[in-house]
Amino acid sequence: MVALPCLRPSLRPRALVTLGWELLAGSTAPEQVSRFTDEVGVYLKRSTVLFVPSARQGLRLLLRALGLGRHDEVLLPALTYPAVPAVLRELGITPVFVELLPGTLSLDPSRLAAARTARTKVVLATHLAGLPHALGDLADFCSANKLILLEDCAQAFGATYDARPVGSFGLAAIFSLATTKAFTALGGGLLVTDEAALGAALLESCVGLPRQTRSEALPLLGKAAMLTVATSSLVFPIVARGLELGDRLGIDLVDGLLREREAGLGRALHLHRPHPAFAGFASRQLGDFPSRLRRRRHVWHELRDRLHGVPGLGLPALDPRAGFSAASFPVFVEDKRGFRSRLRRSGVDSSAGFIEAFSDGCPEAQKTLDQLVFLPIYEELGERELELLVRAVRTALA
Numbered sequence: 244m245v246a247l248p249c250l251r252p253s254l255r256p257r258a259l260v261t262l263g264w265e266l267l268a269g270s271t272a273p274e275q276v277s278r279f280t281d282e283v284g285v286y287l288k289r290s291t292v293l294f295v296p297s298a299r300q301g302l303r304l305l306l307r308a309l310g311l312g313r314h315d316e317v318l319l320p321a322l323t324y325p326a327v328p329a330v331l332r333e334l335g336i337t338p339v340f341v342e343l344l345p346g347t348l349s350l351d352p353s354r355l356a357a358a359r360t361a362r363t364k365v366v367l368a369t370h371l372a373g374l375p376h377a378l379g380d381l382a383d384f385c386s387a388n389k390l391i392l393l394e395d396c397a398q399a400f401g402a403t404y405d406a407r408p409v410g411s412f413g414l415a416a417i418f419s420l421a422t423t424k425a426f427t428a429l430g431g432g433l434l435v436t437d438e439a440a441l442g443a444a445l446l447e448s449c450v451g452l453p454r455q456t457r458s459e460a461l462p463l464l465g466k467a468a469m470l471t472v473a474t475s476s477l478v479f480p481i482v483a484r485g486l487e488l489g490d491r492l493g494i495d496l497v498d499g500l501l502r503e504r505e506a507g508l509g510r511a512l513h514l515h516r517p518h519p520a521f522a523g524f525a526s527r528q529l530g531d532f533p534s535r536l537r538r539r540r541h542v543w544h545e546l547r548d549r550l551h552g553v554p555g556l557g558l559p560a561l562d563p564r565a566g567f568s569a570a571s572f573p574v575f576v577e578d579k580r581g582f583r584s585r586l587r588r589s590g591v592d593s594s595a596g597f598i599e600a601f602s603d604g605c606p607e608a609q610k611t612l613d614q615l616v617f618l619p620i621y622e623e624l625g626e627r628e629l630e631l632l633v634r635a636v637r638t639a640l641a
């Protein structure tokens with residue numbers, strides 16, 4: 244039986260074994276971190292790159308280095324990852340949520356002017372689901388209003404706008420390298436900027452953070468290995484049975500495992516800089532990332548073509564200037580719960596996403612979330628899997 248997990252981490256078993264060996268043998272060197280950040284700098288076209296504990300910690304360091312705090316406001320989309328407004332609030336900054344542009348996962352640039360006040364300091368462009376925001380509009384708005392443009396690229400490593408990498412448009416940007424991301428270091432994040440003085444200040448605040456020890460790093464490797472095995476084509480058909488059973492009992496097991504209960508900054512994992520072995524691991528992943536990205540984009544477009552016109556299915560609008568990270572495949576349906584259950588019965592897992600709508604005064608964001616489902620997408624989706632997926636979607640909507 245073929246069954247498709249919603250997510251299959253971009254991890255090769257051999258890479259995990261090498262990492263495990265390095266961690267156990269203690270054969271890693273701190274220089275691995277600078278080599279990795281230099282390579283990322285070349286890829287993202289940014290002069291300063293820091294390998295930080297997580298994207299949210301990166302954002303926190305960044306906002307502090309910029310001197311933002313009480314009395315300041317940040318404009319961001321009303322649909323986002325909940326840790327982001329939690330970071331702002333922790334620093335006393337007021338998040339001001341901006342309504343979404345219908346049919347997209349991005350804020351509506353025409354609403355920025357009304358949302359802006361004398362206290363607004365930053366616009367946080369958020370490239371949700373690896374779909375780049377129309378950066379030209381945001382950059383124009385920021386420069387006309389003397390605001391700082393920052394980018395939340397947590398879900399968008401590899402995405403481009405006008406053939407330029409996301410993360411190279413604003414003053415600075417954050418990326419998440421969590422295990423479920425298309426480019427991963429099994430944890431940690433990246434904080435990037437071209438601004439020399441800001442880069443130096445960030446570096447200083449970052450070196451003060453403690454580093455993960457080997458005993459903190461090993462469980463992360465174990466978790467990644469478990470996820471790799473559980474989502475492999477051999478084992479997932481069995482896992483899928485369990486998920487379906489959970490579904491019949493009204494329990495979403497994947498959601499239960501992966502959704503963060505605590506959306507703030509509290510967990511130790513997010514306070515420690517990643518172990519240098521993870522930099523070596525990510526550095527090796529970066530080598531073949533461009534070819535994997537090409538393959539994922541090919542699969543993404545193939546799936547989109549085949550789903551185009553399926554009755555009852557909405558696909559996000561495409562911006563011809565945007566290059567996707569193709570790390571997730573969002574669709575819109577009316578009966579989200581029922582659709583996901585019916586997909587599961589056909590052996591296809593999906594995700595409701597781990598983002599939230601901050602919908603006070605933003606009904607479009609709530610409506611988008613109510614209809615949003617993420618379908619499986621990864622490089623290994625071959626002809627047979629694509630066919631199964633498209634058939635399952637059609638059946639679920641019939």
Ligand SMILES: Cc1ncc(COP(=O)(O)O)c(C=O)c1O
Pocket residue numbers: 297298299300323324326327369371395397398418419420421431432
């Ligand atoms: C849009 C967005 N921003 C920020 C984050 C936080 O990333 P991290 O878990 O590395 O702190 C995430 C996590 O997935 C995210 O999706």
